[in-house]
């Protein structure tokens with residue numbers, strides 16, 4: 203975009219390189235190397251000599267294994283949509299500040315500081331068959347018999363929502379409240395009602411933030427592991443791809459096969475990110491086009 | 497063009513928590529005028545404008561346009577145009593889409609939109625800028641697009657909140673003329689917020705001077721300039737020299753004489769000041785005459801303290817023999833330490849009630 207003049211270039215680039223170096227090193231050591239090593243491992247099955255795609259072939263021909271991909275998508279996609287939508291709604295509503303804002307924000311953010319395990323214990327206790335939730339609803343006569351909210355799909359969704367909502371909300375709140383209120387005000391004076399302002403003006407301006415929120419929540423949900431074990435049915439309905447990889451690595455000690463599963467997981471996460479980036483482009487274009495021509 | 501309004505009347509009170517920002521701030525004006533809200537920073541000008549636009553609710557009061565009460569209407573139903581201090585263009589839209597935004601919401605035919613946007617760009621003298629994004633425009637260009645975006649809808653009332661404060665001095669004067677030209681050519685009713693008295697005087701048919709959310713004086717630019725009603729407005733309008741006096745005698749046609757600090761000052765007043773009343777005599781630095789040969793009433797001796805060269809004239813600060821300091825603008829050459837004679841022409845001296853009084857519409 204911006205071009206440095208010829209004389210400035212070398213100096214600027216040198217500065218930029220020095221600043222980028224630590225993060226570059228970090229990415230190389232903590233991400234690129236393990237990832238490449240994982241790919242290498244996955245291509246060298248234990249029982250064979252030399253390179254082979256055998257692990258991948260086994261994974262995609264074994265229904266017990268490959269259906270973990272769908273199970274994981276089935277958890278990650280709805281969870282991401284629910285988390286981001288709720289966080290966006292709340293952040294949008296709070297963009298101009300509200301009464302008791304700090305208190306409410308603190309309460310919302312508390313779950314982050316508790317850690318996954320404690321949170322899971324809490325959910326088990328509260329939503330379990332003998333927990334408060336059912337005690338109250340049964341006591342009030344709202345329910346005839348307890349719902350099954352834990353050790354299944356719902357349990358995992360609950361847990362993921364509580365872990366991811368606060369940080370997603372905070373991120374979006376920062377993003378939304380950073381948009382100059384006079385932009386919204388000028389749209390109002392030009393004849394746009396609240397809904398039109400949201401759709402035509404604010405949504406495109408928030409799109410980058412929403413896309414990042416989607417990406418982060420999706421990647422985190424796709425790797426779901428402790429919640430799927432503690433609150434789900436790790437041998438059935440919530441046997442996610444991370445569990446499959448874990449079992450190969452630490453129950454069957456087949457590191458090569460485990461690596462292959464991990465690589466598959468990484469590829470699907472990447473594919474998810476790509477879709478999100480494409481959707482974001484469309485969203486911005488749709489909103490601006492809608493204003494341009496009809 | 498759709499007709500502009502015939503009359504505007506409002507009276508508003510606004511409190512933020514316990515802080516009263518506008519106190520019974522009211523006005524009644526005819527349409528097709530250029531009205532300015534003038535006052536120092538924080539006096540509530542923007543708040544008043546935003547309440548008129550419907551962007552923030554008033555704590556109490558009402559707004560009437562052409563005999564119809566409109567303060568319950570949301571901003572999008574008021575048919576006003578607003579230009580913001582920071583322009584507030586939509587950064588994700590081109591200049592074309594920015595200006596077309598309101599027309600598209602009204603579902604105008606595409607051909608009409610195209611034509612009207614083109615006309616507006618010609619009007620603000622930026623033809624050919626359709627495909628640019630706001631980030632590719634200079635401050636002055638953004639300002640013009642913001643004005644075009646508001647004007648293209650033929651607003652019945654145009655609200656401008658310090659629209660020139662982010663521009664450099666030269667561009668500010670150019671844009672000032674531009675705004676006045678558009679206002680006159682299009683027969684608009686405009687309310688303009690500023691803290692710059694020159695801007696207010698040069699643009700306005702009707703000036704409203706505010707202080708701490710209270711209306712201090714409203715009138716034509718000339719009235720406000722020549723006959724400020726109290727010390728605050730006088731100060732804002734460039735009266736720099738204030739002498740507390742006690743009224744000694746009152747003559748016909750507002751002629752009044754007062755004494756204070758061993759000085760006897762003659763001037764005029766529009767206030768009912770009886771003999772013995774406390775008052776303040778005020779004169780602008782430009783109206784004080786300097787020279788040895790002068791005499792008559794209101795002649796005083798003083799010693800020059802500081803001389804500053806301003807270009808066409810000097811700003812001189814004197815200490816009068818009687819004690820008070822005096823600011824003078826004069827083309828005369830004087831040097832610090834010199835003794836000089838100064839004269840306040842009686843028709844240029846105004847007598848005002850003491851500070852804190854004389855506040856009313």
Ligand SMILES: Nc1ncnc2c1ncn2[C@@H]1O[C@H](COP(=O)(O)OP(=O)(O)OP(=O)(O)O)[C@@H](O)[C@H]1O
Nearest residue numbers: 512515517535536537538539540541542543544691
């Ligand atoms: N949302 C708010 N909450 C509390 N106080 C506010 C709020 N908005 C404005 N104020 C106060 O109201 C007063 C008037 O504000 P306003 O913005 O109308 O001033 P202004 O005359 O436009 O000043 P400026 O020339 O600096 O723009 C100020 O004292 C300000 O601190």
Ligand SMILES: [Mg+2]
Nearest residue numbers: 541542543658
């Ligand atoms: Mg203001």
